[in-house]
Amino acid sequence: MEKLAFGINIKRNYYHDTLKIGFAIFLILFSSQLKAQQDTTHKLKEVNVTSLSAPNVQTIVPVQQISSADFSHYAALTVADIAANFAGVNMKDYGGVGGLKTISVRSLGASHTGVLYDGVVLNDAQNGQIDLGKFSLYNVQSIALYNGQAPGIVQPARSFASASILDIKTIRPQLTEAKPYLISVGANGGSFGLINPYLQWQQRISKQWSFVLNGNYTYANGQYKYKETGDGSDTLAIRRNSDIKALQTDGALYWAKSDSNKFKIQFNYYNSDRGLPGPVIYYTTASNQRLQNHDLLVQSAYEYIAPGSFHLLINSKYSQNYLHYTDPDYLNNAGGVNEHYMQHEFYQSASVGYHILKNWEVSYSSDAALTNLFSDVYTSYYQYAFPTRLTLLNAVASDLNFNRWHFQANLLSSYIRDHVKNGVAADSKSAFTPTIAATFLPFKSSGLQLRAFYKDIFRNPTFAEQYYYAIRPRILNPERTKQYDIGVTYQKSFDGFVHDVAITADAYYNNVHNKIIYLPTRSPETPSVTNLGKVDIKGVDVTLKTNVIPAAGWMGIFSLNYTYQQAFDVTSPDDSFYKNQIPYTPKNLINLNAGINHGIWGLYYNGTLSSSRYYVSNNTAQYYLPTYNVSNASLVYKILANKLPVNASFEVNNIFNERYVVVYSYPMPGRSYRLSFQITI
């Protein structure tokens, strides 16, 4: 009866040390290309220095961005590894190459982070969370985090509908007639038995047409050693059933008459099969649970910007997410769990912007999404609901620049209606939720800017929360968040040792009410999912980024992000955990990225320092998770071999072999190595 394992508690993990091949390749690489190094050195120097461009941090809402040129500084493999570095982000990492990785921004919870894939929100209607570990970096141009929403106002209404947005933008061909194609081939491998070849083909077809195609395959046995002390053994154990095979293919076809009249259609297909190692459970053998995913996404966008006044954006999407979960050890009379889920979504959005005055733009966006979920979950006493959800979103927005002021406001109207085949559908919901933001430049060209925003938004219960094993109908309200932010930014470029500096500091107060809480009660008669929770969050995000040029041909980067969060559960003074920090939320979190490059070499350090946390609501010693400090390093080598750009890098994750967990009973890997190599023709 503990079958109410909620949705699918996606539990998985990682891999272990097989760096022998890696080293061999590394050595070959070095010896053969040392010569090439000399004659290309000074050419590349120039390239490096001129490519220095600091992303704008003086935006109306806090924006943090890392673009593809800098991915190599983070010893990163997936989008999750990059996103974890932003201030205010708390990544929940179940560990390992195949382990679920989600981000919670400013303690609001992972379900409140909208993930934009080339301008359109990805939706997981079943669990409400996007696994960022599924997205490789090869096809990604930039990753940005917006608190509240993206700074522009001509965007789909759904982009206004999350408490924060993680924006993933894929690479778009920028080719000339002289060189109409660009093909990159590379591979990545190392610890955990990881082998990860990939291919990217960018092609210019004509003046207006171009396409890009990507493919990458990941295989890893995922095993790694971890130290277990909680069962008294104090020995190194091996994480098992954590293998993964994944194939990701994606592509896009672009048409552009000009920068202001363009169309694209793209697809992304992800196919994976992985073991779910589950939590480490003392005294027993590893899990045999498995998970297969087949995710398909097809979307198109048309954008037209008339000079000075009118802006049109049309987005369409179809997606399907197939999930197959098995657990042969589950002792039912069917010989185990064997569940299939299929989600479909049809999505259409139109957004128009109009400049009433040169400095005043207004916009209107309208979205419709139809989402359904099929499953073969059943018992004699419970039939799956087969829900279909219609979501209608309409947003009006206004953006005004006035003197040293910049104002933005929008109002979002949401209407959500469910249909079910079995049982009782949730009541339809509608709401109006506003966002207001402003910036102010106190002094002319001082580089200093003040900003503030307020956002009120909610998330609707997911299909799992609303219907999964809901033997009795669950009366659930949307989970609502309110965010208040005030900040100061400073950005300036210099000619000298310090090339540029960008500093931001934001203080915020958030609260969450009607927080949806899953109660693993043994009595299905009373709802096992309720709207009980209330959370009060006070926090500070500070970011500092600077590029320095200590000597000709040398460049140093330094980036420090600091997060302070006090996230108290204030559900009820009667609770034993009243005013305790919510689970898995460190009070202090520091991300540091620093590096130096000279000519063809670059050496980078990336570190995360998290203060202690508690893994249950009670902040007592029994449920304490100690602080951890994880350091990664990457050595990057870029040359031209026969005029072809070649990149190689050697990465070490968790250099100091820190034994730690992010999620209780999901040990993280110790030191691991990765070698990558790429050639572009």
Added chain:
Amino acid sequence: MKHLKLKNLLMALVAITALMSCHKDKNDVAPTPTAGIFVLNQGKFGGNNGTLTYYNYADKATTADIYASANGAGLGDTPNDLKVYGSKMYVVVNVSNVVDVIDPKTAKLIKQISFDKKQPRSVAFYKNNAFVTSYDGTVSVIDTATFAITKSITVGRNPEQLVVSNNKLYVANSGGLGATPDNTVSVIDLTSLTVTKTVNVILNPVAISADAYGHVYVISNGDYNTIMPGISIIDNTTDATTSQNTVDVGYGSPFVVNGDFAYYLSGTGKVVVYNTKIQVISSANFITDGTTFKAAYGLNVYSKTGEVFVSDAKDYKSVGTVTAFDKSGKTEYTVTTGITPSNIVFLN
């Protein structure tokens, strides 16, 4: 110069780490239990955080996890049963697939018996044997002197609790993990150690108990939908079901017999008292001071004093409590436990 800067930064980071890593001591020093209460906390299912709380009568001190303190190791995932037999205490740890034999005087582990992939659930004792049900549809027989598993008896699907009565072992077959629950009780002859009969009861039986008047009580959960929970009564001489009644009983409620009275939890968390001699409910709520629970979960009666102990699992995710009531149903004290306190055992 730039190297120097990087080094300084790393040093600073290391210093901050050192400052931030004042580890809190997870384990209390294990006291020596004298007389008090053990509370078994299931923890979160799949959370690997089952604990054993000890409350000492003399100094009213609580040890949050005496098992961890005494053994330097955790109990594991979802301990589901705790019972004392002779001088030893048995903990059945469901998801960790072990049965721990503990010395209750020190809380130290004497023997850990592996039940790999079987998922053990509950334990009962008879003549130097321990009988352990497992979700794989078996009852394992353990010699309490050698701790060896001497026999495995196949019963129904997903057996839960079991009880000895009239030299027979009655096993509640829940079938609760299947798409359709079971509705039987297996009767095992304790001499031949074979199933001699399978008795039909209300769907999804979980708790089972016996009184001194030849009644075996079986609490069933029903199907959570149209078939409501209820109590079936089996006659221990004929092994026939004499009554099957829908009763206001909480899902998974224990059924505790103490002399002529039995106690169980109602659907709303009241402690119902049932007279086993004359077979009527003698009190709709034992508790007389108006105390209520968020999620009444475990229940036991201390026969020496007639005190009733009720555990409250609250939200099943944070720490719970056990409240002691005197024989008139008034609150004596409340002890903070671990997550999902389920079983209460007394140490004399």
